[in-house]
Amino acid sequence: MTTSEQQQVLDDWLKQHKALIFKVVRAYSLNAMDQGDLFQEIMIQVWSSIPAFKNKSSVTTWLYRIALNTAIKWTAKAQRHAKAESLDSLENVLQESGVQGDERLAWLYEEIHRLNEIDRSVALLLLDGFSYKEMASILGITETNVGVKINRIKKQLITASKKLNLYGI
Numbered sequence: 594m595t596t597s598e599q600q601q602v603l604d605d606w607l608k609q610h611k612a613l614i615f616k617v618v619r620a621y622s623l624n625a626m627d628q629g630d631l632f633q634e635i636m637i638q639v640w641s642s643i644p645a646f647k648n649k650s651s652v653t654t655w656l657y658r659i660a661l662n663t664a665i666k667w668t669a670k671a672q673r674h675a676k677a678e679s680l681d682s683l684e685n686v687l688q689e690s691g692v693q694g695d696e697r698l699a700w701l702y703e704e705i706h707r708l709n710e711i712d713r714s715v716a717l718l719l720l721d722g723f724s725y726k727e728m729a730s731i732l733g734i735t736e737t738n739v740g741v742k743i744n745r746i747k748k749q750l751i752t753a754s755k756k757l758n759l760y761g762i
Contacts, residue, residue, distance in 0.1 A: 594643070594644050599640070599643050599644065602643050602646075603636075603639065603640055603643060606639065606652060606656065607636075609652070610652065610653060610656050613653065613656055613657065613660065613721065614632065614635055614636075614656065614660055615632075616717050616720070616721070617635065617657075617660040617661060617664050617717060618631050618632045618635065618660075618664070619702050620664075620702060620705045620706055620713050620716070620717055621664035621665075621667065621668055621706070621710075621713065622668075622706075623702075623703065623706055630667075631663075631664060631667050634663055634667055635659065635660050635663045635664070638659050638660075638662075638663045639656065639659050639660075642655075642659055654727065654730070654731055657717075657718065657731050658731055661714045661717075661731070661732075664710075664713075665710040665711075665714070668710065669710075700757070701750075704749075704750055704753050705717070708746065708749070711732065711734070711742070712742055712745070712746055714731075714732055715728060715732065715739060715742045715743060715746060716746050718731060718732075719743055719746075725739045725740060725743075
């Protein structure tokens with residue numbers, strides 16, 4: 594695969610799936626600076642994985658695996674490493690139209706951010722409508738474990754929403 598072909602694949606994937614990547618970035622980092630760093634790290638991992646993609650899974654599943662694994666590793670690092678490439682050309686990608694003003698969505702991302710890494714991943718996959726089987730495959734856990742985690746996450750969110758008088762939103 595040539596570099597230009599690899600760049601075209603990256604551009605196409607980014608156009609079609611930037612919301613997926615944005616969700617992971619937002620769930621694993623709350624401030625703009627960290628979001629930029631994590632986004633860049635995910636994009637580097639996606640770029641380097643393109644030649645290995647063999648269409649054995651969907652692009653969405655592939656990107657989720659890369660994004661979630663990268664985010665989990667990124668959050669575990671004690672020290673952030675500065676990246677050589679600038680995000681200036683990708684800055685507008687991190688902005689989703691109409692999302693900034695929704696306090697309920699901001700609350701949801703804050704609550705998801707409070708979950709442990711695996712539970713965050715389950716929550717994001719659930720919000721995107723993945724089946725238990727698909728979630729289990731992406732995360733490397735059993736379908737039963739996925740179900741247990743989803744029930745616990747729902748209970749946590751309900752409890753948190755009641756504390757803030759947001760139940761029923």
